[in-house]
Amino acid sequence: MRQFSEYKDVIQAGDLVLIWISRDNIKPVTIATGATFNTRYGSFPHDDMIGKPFGSQIAVRTRGSNKFGFVHVLQPTAELWTLSLPHRTQIVYTPDSSYIMQRMQCSPHSRVIEAGTGSGSFSHAFARTAGYVFSYEFHKMRYEQARQEFEEHDLLRDGNLAITHRDVCQDGFSIKKGDTTTFFDHEQFSGQQELAQVDANVVFLDLPAPWDAIPHLDKVISQDSKVSLCCFSPCIEQVDKTLEVLEKKGWTEVEMVEIQGRQYESRRQMVRRLDDALQRLRDVKERKQVGVERRKRMFNKLISDEEETFEERPETPKTQYNPFGKGSRVKEGDLNFQWKEVSKVEAEVKSHTSYLTFASKIVRKTRDEKLAAKAFAEVQDVVPESALPSKREKKRLLKS
Numbered sequence: 001m002r003q004f005s006e007y008k009d010v011i012q013a014g015d016l017v018l019i020w021i022s023r024d025n026i027k028p029v030t031i032a033t034g035a036t037f038n039t040r041y042g043s044f045p046h047d048d049m050i051g052k053p054f055g056s057q058i059a060v061r062t063r064g065s066n067k068f069g070f071v072h073v074l075q076p077t078a079e080l081w082t083l084s085l086p087h088r089t090q091i092v093y094t095p096d097s098s099y100i101m102q103r104m105q106c107s108p109h110s111r112v113i114e115a116g117t118g119s120g121s122f123s124h125a126f127a128r129t130a131g132y133v134f135s136y137e138f139h140k141m142r143y144e145q146a147r148q149e150f151e152e153h154d155l156l157r158d159g160n161l162a163i164t165h166r167d168v169c170q171d172g173f174s175i176k177k178g179d180t181t182t183f184f185d186h187e188q189f190s191g192q193q194e195l196a197q198v199d200a201n202v203v204f205l206d207l208p209a210p211w212d213a214i215p216h217l218d219k220v221i222s223q224d225s226k227v228s229l230c231c232f233s234p235c236i237e238q239v240d241k242t243l244e245v246l247e248k249k250g251w252t253e254v255e256m257v258e259i260q261g262r263q264y265e266s267r268r269q270m271v272r273r274l275d276d277a278l279q280r281l282r283d284v285k286e287r288k289q290v291g292v293e294r295r296k297r298m299f300n301k302l303i304s305d306e307e308e309t310f311e312e313r314p315e316t317p318k319t320q321y322n323p324f325g326k327g328s329r330v331k332e333g334d335l336n337f338q339w340k341e342v343s344k345v346e347a348e349v350k351s352h353t354s355y356l357t358f359a360s361k362i363v364r365k366t367r368d369e370k371l372a373a374k375a376f377a378e379v380q381d382v383v384p385e386s387a388l389p390s391k392r393e394k395k396r397l398l399k400s
């Protein structure tokens, strides 16, 4: 079973699981009979997890107390892997990777180039969505670690990912036999070909100097379909240099985007009217007047040397409803009052990770009439006759 792209119901020995201890603490563990997973909340025997459905809560009694510690055992997904993977580099997080993939229309039809691999965070997301992923890393140790992880996660042999040890800025993206790569390990590619057909239509560059890698792309990108590119750069100076090369190399539709995650706090606020404010002022004035009169009476009693008696504090009616805070408390959303939805946004932006520079390229701009006719024929099978263009319209479209 491909652990990151197929689902199963029950945990078995040998499965990679992600153990959710807390929101910031998720640990990848391979389940083994007789093994134990130790945390500060207690020791969890793997045997308690085997046979349970994924997502189960596993509880153990904390030693020396009557309390229980618990964890949740989750099935691996690209998103959870991003939160739990061992960091070897800065990584791309899900808010960025999901946006980038949808902007580049990444789908099972996509052949992706990713450089560098880094900690393999984005590689997992790409591998789940794309048809094939070519990932490149020039740091030998990071290459080895990522290769081993991809192997353990079934992304290589039976999967749709290949990693190549390469400095793409210097040596480009072409892969040939003899290179340090997992590409030719795949049975399906173990034929006679010497040079790999990369044919990428999605390119993602998370490198310090993407402008040095971009000129090498022409040799490996698709000649027949639109190619989308995204460069992930933390500094605006890098964006500037990238833009220069993109223009020189004929990339179009260039756009720079920055993702800024913000926390919105949404709640309901009671609707306050002018009448409410006037009522509140009258109320305050009335209470003040009662107090002044009471103090005046007490003072008169003192100087007239009358026997001191404690006057009962006059009962002032309790405010039933005060939209300005004090008085009877009204629960947020109480149906007896009117409310409006409001939201508060965090004042500071905390999440700048990088600037995303998008561009696209169409290499062969001539129209393949046979392919167009085939596409029309395919559309005809799924679209009702009435929604299709007339014969004359079709001819005109084909000519245009």
Ligand SMILES: C[S@@+](CC[C@H](N)C(=O)[O-])C[C@H]1O[C@@H](n2cnc3c(N)ncnc32)[C@H](O)[C@@H]1O
Pocket (backbone or CB within 6 Å): 089, 090, 091, 092, 093, 115, 116, 117, 118, 119, 120, 121, 122, 123, 136, 137, 138, 139, 142, 166, 167, 168, 169, 170, 206, 207, 208, 209
């Ligand atoms: C920020 S990390 C990539 C993180 C990755 N996107 C992730 O989500 O885990 C950048 C990686 O690019 C690699 N790198 C830098 N320059 C390179 C080059 N010229 N060729 C190949 N890899 C390179 C670095 O070794 C590093 O591992």
